[in-house]
C-alpha cells in the first residue's frame with residue numbers, strides 16, 4: 157500500500173495514525189511472507205546438501221577440555237570411553253593434567269594419571285602441572301601429583317614449582333615438607349637459581365666480544381633487554397645498555413623494557429631504565445603506559461613522577477642536558493622497600509602471568525575493592541582509590557540493587573527512567589533488565605574496558621558473578637558458555653537508534669571473545685581490528701551513517717574501504733570501473 161507523503165500529511169491526526177498503522181501491518185505481513193519463502197528455499201537447499209539441519213560439531217579433544225574445566229566428571233569418563241585421547245595437548249603445549257591443575261579438578265586428574273599420562277610433561281614454557289597447581293594454589297592437585305612428579309623440574313626461567321607457590325599457602329607447605337622429607341636443601345636450590353643470570357651475563361659478554369648485535373629481536377620482537385628487565389637481571393641490563401641497547405625498543409606487542417620491568421615488579425630495573433632516559437609515556441598494544449601496569453604502588457609512583465619529568469622535557473628540550481641522569485630517582489631509590497630473600501615468584505613467563513596469576517590476583521583485588529566501597533557508601537558517590545588496588549579496577553561500580561530493573565517493586569515508565577538516569581549519573585551505563593542488557597551511551601571514555609576488566613568477567617561456568625556489576629563483557633561471556641551448553645551458534649541482537657553505541661558494543665563483545673581464543677590471541681585480535689577498520693562506517697571524527705551513502709552531505713567522508721580501493725587500483729582498473737577522482741563519487 158503506497159500513499160503519497162503530501163497526502164498523508166494533509167490528513168487529520170487520527171486518520172493518519174490509522175493509515176500508518178495499516179501500512180505497517182502490510183509491511184510486516186509482506187516481510188513474514190518473504191522470510192517464510194526464504195526459509196523454505198534455504199531448508200530445501202540444506203536438505204539437498206546435508207539431508208539434515210546444520211549443527212555445530214566439536215571434536216573429542218575440545219569436548220574433554222571443556223568437561224575438565226567445568227568439572228563434568230561423568231562427561232570426562234564418557235568421552236574417554238568414546239575414544240578421547242588422554243594425551244591430548246592444550247593450546248599452551250600443556251597436557252590435560254595442566255588443565256586439571258589450573259581448574260582444580262582432582263577427579264579428572266586422578267583418572268588421567270590412572271590412564272598413564274606423563275605427570276612430568278612440560279608445556280611450551282617448560283611448566284609441569286605441579287608448577288600450575290602451585291601457582292594457582294590447588295593443594296589437592298599438588299598432593300596428587302607428588303606421587304610421581306619430579307618437583308625439581310625447571311621452567312624456562314629456571315624456576316621450580318615451589319617458586320610459584322606463595323609463602324604460607326597450603327601448596328607451599330606441602331611442597332616444603334615433601335622437599336625436606338626427601339633431603340632437598342633449599343640453599344642449594346637458591347644457588348641453582350642464581351646461576352641463571354650469571355649464565356646470561358656470561359653469554360651476553362661473549363656476544364659483545366664477538367661484535368654481535370645487542371638489539372637483535374626474536375620472532376616476537378623481544379630483545380635481550382626485554383628479557384633482562386622482565387627477569388630483574390640488573391647486571392645484564394646494565395651491560396647491554398652500556399653497549400648500545402635501544403632503551404625504548406618495542407616488541408611485537410609494543411611492550412618496552414620499561415613495561416616489563418614495571419609489570420614484573422623489578423624496581424631496580426625500572427630505576428636503571430629511567431636513568432638511561434627510557435620514555436615512561438610509551439603506550440603498549442593495549443594502550444597502557446608502564447605506570448598503568450606497575451606491579452607495586454612504589455613503582456607506579458616512580459613512573460608517574462618520571463612521566464611528569466618527561467613531559468617537561470618535551471616542552472623544553474634544552475632542560476634535558478640540565479637534568480642530571482641520577483638526580484630525579486636518587487631520592488626515590490633511598491626509600492626502596494627491603495627486597496625479599498624469597499625466590500621471586502613474579503618472574504613468570506608473560507603468557508603465564510596473564511593466564512594464571514593475574515586473573516586470580518586481580519579478581520581478589522577487585523572484589524576486595526568493590527566490597528570496601530560498598531561498605532563505605534552504597535550510593536557509590538565517594539569513590540576512593542584504595543591502597544591496594546589500581547585505578548581502573550575501582551572504576552567498576554559496586555553491585556547495586558538497581559543493577560537489574562526487572563527486580564524493581566514498581567515498574568512504571570517514570571520509575572524506570574528515574575533509575576536509569578540515577579545510574580547514568582553514576583557512570584553506571586549498563587543495566588540488566590532480566591536477560592537484556594541496557595546501555596546508555598556515555599559519549600565519553602570510561603575505564604571499564606581494559607584487558608584486566610575483561611579478565612575479571614571470564615567465568616568458568618558462564619554464571620554471572622554477583623560481585624561484578626552489569627557489563628557487556630558478562631553478556632559476551634554468557635554467549636560463549638551457551639555456545640558450549642547448547643552446541644549451536646549464538647547471536648547478539650543490538651538494537652538502538654543511530655549513534656546509541658551498537659558498533660562500540662559490538663567491538664567490546666569481540667574484544668572479550670578474542671580474550672577467549674587463548675593461544676593465538678594477539679594475531680586474532682589484530683585480524684579482527686583490521687576487519688573492523690575496513691568495515692567501519694565512521695572515519696576519524698566524522699559520522700557517516702550507512703543511509704548517507706546515497707546522499708553524502710558536504711565535507712563528510714566516504715567508507716574507509718572506498719579510499720583503500722581507490723588507492724590500490726591502477727589507472728586502467730579505475731577506468732574500467734568508471735571511477736574518476738575521489739570527490740566525484742558519493
Ligand SMILES: Nc1ncnc2c1ncn2[C@@H]1O[C@H](COP(=O)(O)OP(=O)(O)OP(=O)(O)O)[C@@H](O)[C@H]1O
Pocket residue numbers: 597598599600601602652653654655656657658659660661693701702
Ligand atoms: N560504551 C561507550 N563508551 C563511550 N562512548 C561510546 C560508547 N558507545 C558509543 N560511544 C560513542 O558514541 C559514538 C557512536 O556510537 P556507535 O558508533 O557505536 O553507534 P551506533 O549505534 O553503531 O550508530 P549507527 O547505528 O549510526 O552506526 C561512538 O563513536 C563513541 O564516540
